[in-house]
Amino acid sequence: MSAPAISLQQVSKVYQTDRVETTALDQINLTIPQGEFVSIMGPSGCGKSTLLNLMGLLDAPSDGDIQILGQQVAHLKEKQLATIRNLKIGFVFQSFHLVPDLSVLDNVEIPLLYRSVSSSARRQAARDALERVGLKARMSHYPTQLSGGQQQRVAIARAIVGQPAILFADEPTGNLDSQMGKEILSILNDLNQQSGTTIVMVTHDQHQAEQTGRIIRIHDGQMIH
């Protein structure tokens, strides 16, 4: 049996600001097998983004163990973490995070800049990814020239261009109307079913969450069973 895509043991995250200590996550235990499509739900401020950031290796936990595809990450060097992020993980952010000074194609190719890929193969992969999200025609546009839904699809193309094993999506449809939301969700579903990509998605939309394999509910930094 292959290792789980993600496994968390007693993971906590405490934010230290000037005087206040915020416990954003409190001893989370969670295992997500490879190929699963999981949604995370919970009220605002409960720690969903924090959880996603920890699983996506964008931040370090205050306590506990994280394993990605069977690999313990606690003692990995910065460089090794970057390699895992680059090769195994794709991330879609709630607020897109596109580089405004780069064209759509240039934005999408970014993850491949940090691999040894020839420039022509890189551009080809970026075009393919854009095709998958139905935006090939907009490749030389700039992010500001796109609608919100189009921008989010560019962000998805960028997340999948490197064919990651795991895709994290933090409220990918949060800023979009329901029609656009549906389209995004169907792209993610296809990805999960056709490529077997493990997907972890934060959402506020009960209806969307029900279309995924499992719903994880969080309240005040703790999982509710």
Add this chain to the structure above:
Amino acid sequence: MLMHLFRLIWNRKLSNLLIILELTLAFVVLYFVSATALHLWSMYNRPLGFEWQSHYSMTINQGAEASESDMERLNGMIDRLEQRSDIDWVHIVKQALFQNWHWSTSINHEGDYIQTYMNTLSDGAAEDLGVTLLSGRFFNEGDAGQAWLPVLINRAVSERLFGEGVDPLGQNINPPSEDQPDQEQTEYRVIGVIEDFRQSGEFWGDEYYVLARFDTSRNDTFANSLVIRPQDGLSATFEASLLQEMTQMAPSWNITVRPLADYRQDRIRSVMTPIILSGIVAGFLLLMVAFGLFGVLWQNVTRRTHELGLRRALGASAADIFKQITIEMMLVASFAIVLGTLITIQFTLLGTFSSLNWMTTIKGSVLAAVVLLMLVAICTLYPGWIASRKQPADALRYE
């Protein structure tokens, strides 16, 4: 990666243009500072062409009553000095060394005119002062009574007037002008080529120099300056006894005896003082430019914390980020260096500053470019390091 960065720089041309302008300004300032420093340094390191370390300069002010017997009296004094057992030699160097006495004149060879500095030295002076002879010979008594005056020219004059193919020895310079036959001109004959004779010291910038023979047997001449070499080096007692003896021989003359080393010090000081002052001003200017640069580059990097965090989230390591920032800034700085060079070359082309020859220009540009790149590296790497140390999640939250 490079193309990606090129597109990024190009798309940010407006903000990069400001940085490039700031860097260009810095380059031009750096260029002038380094070109000046290099020029001074190369002047300082060029051989003087004569020795001064253990010599005295004796200068004479005859006062109001200059008379025909002055030269006789001077010859008597030289005889007396030569008889002293504590003196190696005494020579006339008419334009005193390291002092503000200059004789500048125009000479020509076959109609090719140059303006040169000159000096007249008595027999033996050149060899005793350690002047380097490249070819020919020094002056001697046999040179007296000729229709022409024997001269030694320095390498620069030789190369300028005679070039590669012609042997300057025996050539006449400054012959009687044919279109103005009535104008009396002294004819000089080159009897030797010397390396150099930088009369006023290390910061003597002029290239051309000619030494003529001082004829002590003539009465219609005089020299106000002697160089004396004592046997046992410089000493206050020697100085005092010399002055006393000379003043006794010519009570009406105002005689000064002082080591050449002192005059040289004065000379260096008088050149260095304004240079140090302007160096301080240039230093402050550079400091301000450096601060400005630091501010601009720092802001440029922090403004991009978000982008850099995003790149890390997508798999760039801190080292990749570092590399990207460095390459980007080096590209931008190279633009500024090219632009700055186009500006600074104009000064050389127009000959605005005589000290800017092509060698100094090239060396100065290279030095300025190296310093600028180092400055840029320091000013970018530190904020870059700070930006890359942030957790990607923190950097992404940064607006």
